[in-house]
Amino acid sequence: MRRPDRIIDDASKQNWVDLYAPDGLQPYMKLSRLDRPIGTWLLLLPCLWSIALAAPAGELPNIWYFILFSIGALVMRGAGCTLNDIADRDFDGKVERTRKRPLPSGQVTLLQAIFWLGLQCLIGLLILLQFNLFAILLGAASLVLVAIYPFAKRFTYWPQFFLGLAFNYGALLGWAAVKGSIETAPIIMYLGGIAWTLGYDTIYAHQDKEDDVLIGVKSTALKFGETTAYWLIGFYALIFVALLASGYLAGLTLPFYIFMAGAGAHLFCQIRTLDIDNTDLCLILFKSNKVFGLIVLVAIIAGKFSLPL
Template structure:
């Protein structure tokens, strides 16, 4: 009974699901750091991971390989979750004074006092070392390409202080895996990866604009920029436009890589899903915005499965 009361009184992050595994199952001493790394809210890690998986799979489709490289898929998964945790801890350290003044983020580990700023920096470094260990398993071109993204990652937390388009900076940083996955297979950059990356950047701008509507009142009071504030009531048209361009660029990437019909069908399906997001979006309802933001995991999964099936078709074609 005593344990149950303690669990109920323990601070939780406001936008984490009440049934998340961290608050239910993780050792109590670990929970503040798992929350700091967003392990209680893994949607961001999935959105970071899918461009890596897409790019790797698209490169293997272009090479007419019949099966995905499962070792690389696992490495990208570990790397995505580690670097997402490191990036979030770094971002929370930089934004700790802002987060304390925003209703949704005031319960995060640093502003709520669960983790000290110094401990957050240590956690950032540890998770980055895990990411480095993963990165060293790839070729040197991929290693240096990945390292080059750190400048954008470092700049991102400051973007909202100087521009109304921080979502664009996030997109540039968050989707670097759309380049890295291709080079892990090919050892060089090619136009299909560039088109895929550009589409992923626009995808992120769209879904993070939806996400940003949860904080727009606080952001306006604090003088923080966001595309949610910049486009306001025109958000639905804006998100629809960037989603549409993202879909076109993904189709272009598939065509350049020599993908089959199944990939184009998967992109068509995800475009319908993104159209649902836009058609049903209520920018005045934070719960509505959060649900549509989280639904982008379905987008990532559908495109990935389309690429896996595409590889399988190449294998069947080789048998006939």
């Protein structure tokens, strides 16, 4: 049965979890943010970029790896969000946007949330074990970053930096899964991805800045304030240049640069239309980074092929 009073504020009123999922499963799905899939996309896209970048010239990326990384991104994003909700359970009840989350609203207990976290991590481990040893060890190391992020807002105004470290790790892991090693191109992509996350999650954080001040947590939205647009110019310039450099090092062809012009235009439009005091617009712009990421993915895949003369 649909319960409008349980729809979390930043989820679509027509999200599939509230519309169709069984009542007993809905709290667990919401712990994993399945009612808000944009985070899974933002975690997955750097993985797909890297897998596509590592593909041989003239070939499509490994579709099986696309499938495995998609499942992995879904469960590990869910695990990270569950851990975040466990860590923030005392804060979330004080914030309008988060008070309906399963833990502060009492839909699940702390023990149930911990069990759900463990189950998701187990599935993630099974996915990771499908790759080569180097990728397995590299993937295991990412758990340190996943564990740090939920607590970063307590001690730094740069929690988005720690989110970037975790959310873009797939730029390294995707390449490692294909190649069994790490080279300069995916490292540059990873560093650029951190800047991308600093940009889009600062936009997202402007939704909560008033509540963050009241409860005493930190964010780049609070640090940058009215200068946010200038910081975004820097962050988005970094991701754009980093992607161009990664493509160049990987030997991508002219179609890559043509599509990247469209990706750059998308970032420019985000900055041009930003209003940090309009929470609805901030959410729309944040979600639009899925479009940017998909344009980049198409650019990389197209760049593996030469234009016919």
